[in-house]
Amino acid sequence: MISKNDFIRIPYTPDLSTGGIAYACRSLPHTYNRMGGSNTKRMRRIVGGIAVELAFRRYLGEHQIPFDVKGATPFTDPDKYDVSLGGRRCDVKSFMLTRKSQINELKRDLGLLLGASALIPSDQFATKSHRESDIYIFAFLTGLLASSQKDMAKANDAGNPLHLIHTLPKDWAKPEHWRSLGKLALKSDCEETLTVELGGQDAERKFLSKTITLKPRERCETEATFHTLAYVHVDKMPSARIGIHSPEKDETYLITPHDWGNIWVYGMSVVLAGYLTRSEFRKKAREIPAGSRVYQYNRTKTKNLGVPVRELKPLHQLFEKVKQHTSS
Incomplete structure (x- = not known):
């Protein structure tokens, strides 16, 4: 069990969007559109997801938490992990929150994220290439989008970046x-x-x-x-x-x-919420059918397995274990 005091908030910087865009463009011919929707929407999701992974790596480096990069994630296999902590695979699952009302509520009380669901698509969890000791880290990205013609014009007039x-x-x-x-x-x-x-x-x-x-x-x-x-x-x-x-x-x-x-993501902050091993997630998870309402989505697009965020484990515990593992 975790509390909001266990959350790690990381400020968002524009270079995270730039890195996400570079990856989204290179991976476009290979990515699987699990969530449906247009290619532009899919690319925005990839930009947000990669931005969170880059912010996570930056946090590890700044706090002297040892990690290995298993080679850059192949663009032909976007679900493949690329960070290892304490010798174990680490897979970051992130969720982008773009509704202004929700973002403002979280500014007042980050504890609202405790009521969110830590989700993994069922088909992804069923893959045989993972070990039970693998680590899932769940994170949230708050930020705005300018996807309509009107919003793009507003962003442009305000001098905000567009891609x-x-x-x-x-x-x-x-x-x-x-x-x-x-x-x-x-x-x-x-x-x-x-x-x-x-x-x-x-x-x-x-x-x-x-x-x-x-x-x-x-x-x-x-x-x-x-x-x-x-x-x-x-x-x-x-x-x-x-x-x-x-x-x-x-x-x-x-x-x-x-x-x-x-496809530019106007990020505000990244919140690293908590973690579970694959084995722990399997024991706690329940099925969440497609079309279900959860904190981060009005309707889920695919069938997921989910665990309440409040049932995750604090990341500071994991990071201490990693430091001990490396020094021993």
């Missing part, structure tokens, strides 16, 4: 037949010059990105040979449409100003 992205359909991003898209050519109907980043895969299925300067109404051809094109990122909101032509597909794909999404 504008458009994800391409399956026949561009995950085609049935593996072949080159040819030298992609871009043209903009905008009055302004844009910096455009294209992201996808090369012939060996490795991540490939190319940044170009796209001037108004000028055709610009890329030298990079993409086999898939997963996303396009622009440095500012385009005022008109942008076209991308693939000579091999003999097709031009058009992106209108309303087709851009913003």
Whole structure:
């Protein structure tokens, strides 16, 4: 059992969003959309999740808590752990809280998180690759999003960062037949010059990105040979449409100003709530059907296993054990 005094609050910094965005873009062709919704929503969730993991690692480093990195998480296996504490796998499960009313309530009383559920998707928990001694750490991220056109405009007017992205359909991003898209050519109907980043895969299925300067109404051809094109990122909101032509597909794909999404997460704080080993979680957990209301979601999108946050164990106990394990 834990109390709110056991929670660890970590201030949020913009570089956490930057790191999350880099990972989300590289992993886009490989991630499983367990929660449903658009690719942009999925990328925002990934940005938030990676931001929490980076904040967690930073906390460990700043407090001299020894940890190992088992190599960067492969983009082809986003559920794979990459941090080890005391020789045990450590899997951070985080939940993003973006409702202003909920965030304000937590500012007044962080103890409200004790009533939340520590969730693990049932299909994920059922995987055979985990040991019973593995550690699950549960965390929350409070922050705002600017996902609608109106909110994006407000954020832009206020000088807040945007990361504008458009994800391409399956026949561009995950085609049935593996072949080159040819030298992609871009043209903009905008009055302004844009910096455009294209992201996808090369012939060996490795991540490939190319940044170009796209001037108004000028055709610009890329030298990079993409086999898939997963996303396009622009440095500012385009005022008109942008076209991308693939000579091999003999097709031009058009992106209108309303087709851009913003995946920047305006984080406020990360709260590390508590932990359980996989064995302890299994004993305490109950099934939470899809569509259930929990503190962090109006309706869960998938079937989960859940344990009340108040039944987690304090992280300071784990960190002391890790320090003792390392010094012995």
